[in-house]
Amino acid sequence: MLTVTCGLLLAVGYYAITSLKPLEVAEPEPTESCTITANGDTRDLDVEQAANAATVNGVAFALDMPEDAVVIAxxxxxxxxxFFNIDYGDRDSLGLFQQRPSQEWGEPEQIMDQVFATRSFYEELKEVPGYQEMPVYEAAQAVQRSADGFAYDQHEDLSRVMAAAFNGSGGPAVSCWYESKTSPKSDVAEAKAELKRVFGTDPDDLPVTDGPRTGEIGWSMAVWAVTHARDYGLASVTFGDQRWRAVAGKEGWSTVPDGAARGTLVLK
Known part of the structure; x- marks a missing residue:
């Protein structure tokens, strides 16, 4: 009887100990994220990363830079x-490109402005002879002059996928979903003002004939608006017969019968 009791106690004790082990629970999917699709590849990005990528691409339109320049950037x-606009870095480096005020890239508050920083990068890239024929890492290093220029090479493939998605040539190739409670009150006017500052073209002036060589500016503006919808409280972005709606979640874009006039962008 004693043997049975001890065995029972041991079994109960073992069960109690093993039951205290933490359960393996699958991590929840992010409630806010963006997806890009191009060149037969699909990638996920943090919303901030996607928004900054859209801006880096948009500034290329303003300067009439080719897609190769966007890949290098x-x-x-x-x-x-x-693609996080960090306010720290090696020595006095700041921002997306880790530009240094001491190296005459601008004042700290200017470098932290993604549009200013990107424009500065492209202006320097323009001065690199034959940069479009160079390997991507060599062109990047010619501008950055970093300690290890070859490090840029590892990002070329993903950068090409992103450039093809954000330049608008693939239509609705970028989609984001947000928690509605994080969105501010809709400010369409402010969103359009920033679009004009980024792209150098008023979105109300679309369609543009003989636009920049970077890509399809209308679609590129549309995907920029989607990546910034959280910031401006946009509920929908419509270009042609395609509409992205915030409430659609991961479904994102869909074909609608009441779309925008051909070549025009509608934000709500």
């Missing part, structure tokens, strides 16, 4: 900041 930003 993207490879640079992946290496320097992973």
């Amino acid at each position: 993207y490879a640079t930003v992946w290496q320097e900041s992973k």
